[in-house]
Amino acid sequence: MKILVGIKRVIDYNVRVQVNREGTGVVKDGVKMSINPFDEIALEEALRMKERGAATEVVVVSIGPEAAQQQLRTALAMGADRALLLTSDEEIQPLTAARALLAVVKEEDPGLVLLGKQAIDDDANQVGQMLAALWDRPQATFVSALEFDDGSAKATREVDAGLETIEVDLPAVITVDLRLNEPRFVKMPDIMKAKRKPLDIRPFAELGVELPPQLETGRYEPPPRRQGGVKVDSVEALVAALKDKGLLS
Amino acid sequence: MSTVLLIADHDGKNLNTGIARSVACARQLGTVHVAVFHAPDEDAACAAAAKLDGVSRVLSISDPANEGPLAAVLAPQVAALAREHEGGYDYVLAPSTTFGKDLLPRVAALLGVPQVSDLMEIIDARTFKRPIYAGNVITTVKVPEGIPVLATVRIASFSAVDAGGDAPIVSASTSAELPTHTRYIGLSAAGGGDRPDLQSATRVVAGGRGVGSKENFEIIYRLADKLGAAVGASRAAVDAGYVPNDMQVGQTGKIIAPDLYIAVGISGAIQHMTGIKDVGCIVAINKDGDAPIFEAADFGLVGDLFQLLPALEKALDGS
Numbered sequence: 001m002k003i004l005v006g007i008k009r010v011i012d013y014n015v016r017v018q019v020n021r022e023g024t025g026v027v028k029d030g031v032k033m034s035i036n037p038f039d040e041i042a043l044e045e046a047l048r049m050k051e052r053g054a055a056t057e058v059v060v061v062s063i064g065p066e067a068a069q070q071q072l073r074t075a076l077a078m079g080a081d082r083a084l085l086l087t088s089d090e091e092i093q094p095l096t097a098a099r100a101l102l103a104v105v106k107e108e109d110p111g112l113v114l115l116g117k118q119a120i121d122d123d124a125n126q127v128g129q130m131l132a133a134l135w136d137r138p139q140a141t142f143v144s145a146l147e148f149d150d151g152s153a154k155a156t157r158e159v160d161a162g163l164e165t166i167e168v169d170l171p172a173v174i175t176v177d178l179r180l181n182e183p184r185f186v187k188m189p190d191i192m193k194a195k196r197k198p199l200d201i202r203p204f205a206e207l208g209v210e211l212p213p214q215l216e217t218g219r220y221e222p223p224p225r226r227q228g229g230v231k232v233d234s235v236e237a238l239v240a241a242l243k244d245k246g247l248l249s
Numbered sequence: 250m251s252t253v254l255l256i257a258d259h260d261g262k263n264l265n266t267g268i269a270r271s272v273a274c275a276r277q278l279g280t281v282h283v284a285v286f287h288a289p290d291e292d293a294a295c296a297a298a299a300k301l302d303g304v305s306r307v308l309s310i311s312d313p314a315n316e317g318p319l320a321a322v323l324a325p326q327v328a329a330l331a332r333e334h335e336g337g338y339d340y341v342l343a344p345s346t347t348f349g350k351d352l353l354p355r356v357a358a359l360l361g362v363p364q365v366s367d368l369m370e371i372i373d374a375r376t377f378k379r380p381i382y383a384g385n386v387i388t389t390v391k392v393p394e395g396i397p398v399l400a401t402v403r404i405a406s407f408s409a410v411d412a413g414g415d416a417p418i419v420s421a422s423t424s425a426e427l428p429t430h431t432r433y434i435g436l437s438a439a440g441g442g443d444r445p446d447l448q449s450a451t452r453v454v455a456g457g458r459g460v461g462s463k464e465n466f467e468i469i470y471r472l473a474d475k476l477g478a479a480v481g482a483s484r485a486a487v488d489a490g491y492v493p494n495d496m497q498v499g500q501t502g503k504i505i506a507p508d509l510y511i512a513v514g515i516s517g518a519i520q521h522m523t524g525i526k527d528v529g530c531i532v533a534i535n536k537d538g539d540a541p542i543f544e545a546a547d548f549g550l551v552g553d554l555f556q557l558l559p560a561l562e563k564a565l566d567g568s
Contacts, residue, residue, distance in 0.1 A: 016519075017382040026386055094354070095363050122381050123500075124366045129320065129354035138321050138431040141351045144494075154434070159347040160448065160503065161260065162438035162495050166319065169430040178501055179494060213396050215363045218389035223380070223526070229547035231538075235560040238532065238550055247452075247509045247530055248565070 001111035001170075002057045003046040006101060007075055008036040009068040010121040019220045026220060035071045038116025040078075042176045044183040045146065046114050047079040054148055055112075057081050061104050063092050063204060076194035077186045083197070088204035094122075095212045098130035103207050105135060110171060112153075117142050117175040128175035138168035144179040251279030251339035251374070256327055258348040259285065259294035260436075261316070266449035267344035269301055269409035271402040276303035276410070277371055278340050278398075284308040284330060284421070286323050288316035295418045302410040308421040317433025318348050324355035329423035331360060331397060338397055342368075345401040345504075357399045365390055365400035379403070383500040384523035404448075405506040405527040438495075444470075447496065450479035453507045453528075455498055457521075458485035459514020459535060459554060466491050468558050469513060475565050481505065483515045499524035514554050517542025534558070 011017055012032040020027050035043075049055040060075040061084045062068045072083040086100055105113065118125035125141075132139035140155035144163070147154040157164045158177050168174075232238045242248040253275045258265035268283070275281045283298040285307060295309045308330070314322050331338045341356060343349030345367050357364040370378035375392045377400065392398045447453065454476065456469040466486075473480045481498040482491065498505055499521040506527040513534045515521060522545060525531060533546035536553050543549040550557060 011382075017385050019386055026382065093363055095358060095361070098358060120383065123383065124364075125350050126354035126357070126364055126366060129351065130358035132321070133324060133355040133358035136428075138428075139351075139355065141320075142347055157347075158494060159351075159436070160265075160495070162436055164436045165434040166317075167432040167434055172430075212361055213363060213393045215365065216391040216393065218376070218391060220386055220388050223384060223387050226526070226531075226545045228544045229531075229549070231543065231549040231551060233550075235550070235557060235564050238548055238561070239564045241548055242509070242530070242532070245530060 001055050002059065002108065003049065003055045004105065004108055004110040004113045005039070005043045005046050005058060005060045005075070005080065006113070006115040006127070007039045007043065007060050007062040007071055008116070008119045009033050009062065009064045009071045010036045010119055013037055013120055019222050023219050023221060033067070033071070035074060036116050036119045038118060038120070038176060038178070040183040041178065041180050042114040042116050043075055043078060043080065044181045045176060047184075048181065050079070059084065059108060059110070061101070062086070063088060063097055063100055065089055066201070069199060069201070072199055073194050074186060076197040076199070077190045078184060079190070081197065083199040085199065085201045086204040086207060087201060091217070092204070093214055094124050094126035095130055096209065096214075097127050098134055099209045099212065100204065100207055101127070101131045102134045103209055105131070112171055113173045115173065115175045117177050128173050132173040135173070138172040139175070140166055140168050140172065141175045142177045143174050144177045146174065146180070252334065253279045253281045253340040253342060254331060254334070254338040255281055255283045256341070256343040256349065256352065257283050257285040257294055257298055258318075258344050258346050259287070261287065261291040262293050264294045264297040265344065265346060265348070266409065266446070267346050267404035268298065269412070270404040270407040271342060271344045272301050272303050272410045273407040274368065274371070274402045275340070275342050278374065280305050282306045282308055284310060284327070286310045286312070286315040286326060288313055291316065299416040299418050300412040300414050302412070302414045304414055304416040307416050307418045309418050310421050310423070312427070314427045318352075319431050319433055320352040320355045321431040322427050323352055324359055325425035325427065326423045327352070327356045328359040329425040330421070331356070333423065340398045340400070343401050345403050349401045353399060353401050360397065360399070362396045362399055363392065365392065365398070367403040368400040369403040369406040380523075383519060384526060385519060403504070405504045444473060445477065445479040447479045447481055447498070447503055448505055451507050452476050452478035452509045453481050453505060454478045454511045454513065455481035455483065455515060456486055456491070456513050457483035457515030458489060459516075460486060460491060463491045468555065472511070472558055472562060475562055478511075479507075483518070483521050512542055512546070513558065515542055516540045517545065
């Protein structure tokens, strides 16, 4: 079975993101960029499936600027077999990304698509669900455990009420949560090897994807700061203050 | 007047508390219809939805296939309802619970329209604010004219409506074809025992890595029980294995808005603060006086939690 894994280039999760002075976006110049952490977990899962013989090929795909080659090379160094970059300097919104991924799915015919549950930049949490709908295939989101059987998968999902299990026929779209696995570190020899692996670069516009209506993005602003309060010096003072506010009777 | 279709999140018996909050958002946008998809013998959530102030009609959609909330099964029905309503619904909303996040993008794709995730503020009928970058940035988005507005509602940003209403419950059906490629197996609830639910509790006591071990978490449970509070935890405490994952508060866990939040041994990473942004009053108890949580806490108490918590319990006894 071939597995397709989606990779998004995002600002590294350790960076404290700041709104630019004009309020038109966030500061990206000179900022460290990485693979979206949830996508890295998706890739790790695909690699483990290949290592235990449950998958034959792992193909990574990204939509983004030319510079996203860097994240795809990292994915190849982790162990992916080949990579595809659909280049675009425009911001690609979730439904457009899902339509583009559907075009790739039609070319590649994977048995499984693995994605992160959301990207840590726009936090939309939409692409996997949208791709599954357009493809008319099952989806399992927020997945923290996976088990495969002949032609189907049992997915454990981290939902608000606890852990939910569903069964999906393959092919399916699975979006992964933090606890599914811990991604491996990339070793130096693998980085060298990854330089010779195939990385296909195609302009997004050549894909022939019909563009859906887009959300118009306006102002970016920092969230209102919560007013820090006071330090109290004893338990008694705390209880008195809470009673004063009517929070304790 | 615009009409709003709000999709109910329920467990077959009870309506998710996020629905009363979502109605508060929905009624600012138009006439509110709540759609309850359920199995034939599980219509209790319909009655609960009918009581919510501001709901003008409850659509009861009964089908054996609707047992267990499967997005693949529900999405074609929601899309059909949205289209088949006279003139089409102007808005389709779902709460930003895992149920809503799973379902609504699938509906949006079927309708071929974009979705606004985590709507936190209404600017005008088509313009909304939403958080990005784990709540570190707020952005404004506008849905273009001529298409329905699809959005998940960030429930912590809206106060629940009261339950004094009496909307009619109408049976509804759709022409949607339902797939069989996705099957519901079951739910195993972890965590809290008979304590209040983390997302609807008015008081929450949460522990972090500073609590030190699974056994030590007993001290958090004890204080919570004294206050009638739910118990939460930081991601660090969850990752360290002190408590199950469904107790996690934060961007990758639950976003909550109780009146009182007592954070014990929690340093206040951005991830965690995102989950408690709309809390009424934050109390921080931490031995590190420089911990970032003190910048946001209404009341901070610096010291050893293993001394302060028993003292706090005693003080509560005396009151």
